[in-house]
Amino acid sequence: MSVCTTTQLVREAMAGAPREPIDVTIVLPAYNEADTIEGSYDEIVSVMDPTELDYELIFVDDGSTDGTWQAVVALAGRDRRVRGIRHRRNAGKASALANGFAFARGSIVATCDADMQYDPNDIVRIIEKTCEDFDAVSARKVIRRDPLSKRLPSKFFNFFVRKTMGVQLHDMNAGLKAYRLEAARELVRYGYGELHRFFVVILALKGFSIGEVPVESRPRTKGKSKYGLERYLRGAMDFLTVFFLSGYLERPLHLFGGLAVMFLGFAGLIVAYALVAWLTVGIGSGAGSLLDLSATLGVSGVLLLVLGLVAEMINNLEQRSIPKGKVSEVIGIDRRMEEPSAQMVAVERRGPGAGVTLLDGDQMIPRRPLAGAAGREAGE
Numbered sequence: 404m405s406v407c408t409t410t411q412l413v414r415e416a417m418a419g420a421p422r423e424p425i426d427v428t429i430v431l432p433a434y435n436e437a438d439t440i441e442g443s444y445d446e447i448v449s450v451m452d453p454t455e456l457d458y459e460l461i462f463v464d465d466g467s468t469d470g471t472w473q474a475v476v477a478l479a480g481r482d483r484r485v486r487g488i489r490h491r492r493n494a495g496k497a498s499a500l501a502n503g504f505a506f507a508r509g510s511i512v513a514t515c516d517a518d519m520q521y522d523p524n525d526i527v528r529i530i531e532k533t534c535e536d537f538d539a540v541s542a543r544k545v546i547r548r549d550p551l552s553k554r555l556p557s558k559f560f561n562f563f564v565r566k567t568m569g570v571q572l573h574d575m576n577a578g579l580k581a582y583r584l585e586a587a588r589e590l591v592r593y594g595y596g597e598l599h600r601f602f603v604v605i606l607a608l609k610g611f612s613i614g615e616v617p618v619e620s621r622p623r624t625k626g627k628s629k630y631g632l633e634r635y636l637r638g639a640m641d642f643l644t645v646f647f648l649s650g651y652l653e654r655p656l657h658l659f660g661g662l663a664v665m666f667l668g669f670a671g672l673i674v675a676y677a678l679v680a681w682l683t684v685g686i687g688s689g690a691g692s693l694l695d696l697s698a699t700l701g702v703s704g705v706l707l708l709v710l711g712l713v714a715e716m717i718n719n720l721e722q723r724s725i726p727k728g729k730v731s732e733v734i735g736i737d738r739r740m741e742e743p744s745a746q747m748v749a750v751e752r753r754g755p756g757a758g759v760t761l762l763d764g765d766q767m768i769p770r771r772p773l774a775g776a777a778g779r780e781a782g783e
Contacts, residue, residue: 425457426510427530430503432496433475433517434465440474444485446523447515454527459484461503462517466493472732479734486735500602501594504587506736512587516578525579525618533581538611541572541603542579546619560638568645570607572615576600579618586611593648597637601645608645659707666704673697 429451431443444460451458462475464487475487488502500514511533515521525542532540561575580603582590589609590602598605607613647658677693 428507428509432499437470663708670700
């Protein structure tokens with residue numbers, strides 16, 4: 404597909420949507436990837452510039468302990484399309500992506516790992532696929548460069564989720580994805596744990612349209628994988644979370660109330676059995692135990708019912724879901740604003756008299772101080 408066709412497809416697909424300053428945002432989560440930040444930037448720019456799309460790169464440093472943030476700051480100093488977010492600590496990939504989504508300005512938001520294991524040309528392909536009337540598109544690694552110890556568990560995990568959730572995706576954990584902005588913003592509230600594996604599944608269960616693009620992964624040449632065997636246990640726990648959220652997020656009383664009715668029903672049956680036994684054969688040695696069990700079930704049922712009502716009240720509270728509290732520094736982002744500023748931002752650390760300064764070209768525009776913020780600038 405030609406460069407002009409790609410640009411036309413993106414802009415036609417966004418016609419009628421809320422206006423955003425640019426066409427595409429590419430979010431790149433990174434954890435101790437100092438050796439690959441500049442290489443990722445060079446590769447992506449080399450394929451995105453010919454498309455004539457207006458785009459930005461948001462690097463999210465997830466609490467790295469090497470020179471990852473310094474590499475991002477250096478890139479932002481050379482190219483104003485580069486923006487950065489730094490977490491105070493390693494909060495996980497889901498949080499990194501959610502913060503990127505929260506501050507994205509593009510009508511289409513693509514995600515790609517900063518480890519250079521994806522061909523940057525596939526970013527353009529996945530953007531094109533999103534324009535074909537899809538809300539979210541995931542890469543499907545048809546050729547993987549990972550060891551067998553990673554490929555086999557991944558195949559089983561994808562098969563299990565596909566069958567149990569009914570979502571026809573073949574690679575849930577692919578780092579290369581693209582979303583329309585409204586779909587990406589829908590995922591901000593799920594930026595915790597390791598729910599990033601289920602982002603497209605969550606959207607599918609919410610009624611968004613999804614698609615896939617076959618890609619070939621590349622071998623990692625720098626750095627090392629940040630995931631071990633523990634990710635499979637975490638993935639199982641996150642699956643239970645998604646199962647609950649997909650069915651009962653907006654109606655928790657249906658789950659807890661159903662369990663309460665079941666417990667109270669069992670308690671009633673036990674009481675009825677004990678009563679019949681007492682009327683027919685007299686009080687036996689086990690009657691006390693049965694009554695104790697029925698009382699326990701009855702109390703449990705009442706507690707579950709109350710828990711369901713409390714969950715309903717919490718569900719109906721208006722809450723801000725953007726996980727900004729995990730962010731320590733930013734570049735090119737005014738994190739006080741719901742819609743991020745196009746101007747450069749220097750955020751100072753905590754201390755007397757500190758605040759946020761917007762950098763508009765060479766002119767520094769003082770802003771009102773942030774409560775409790777001060778220190779050194781995050782970058783210019």
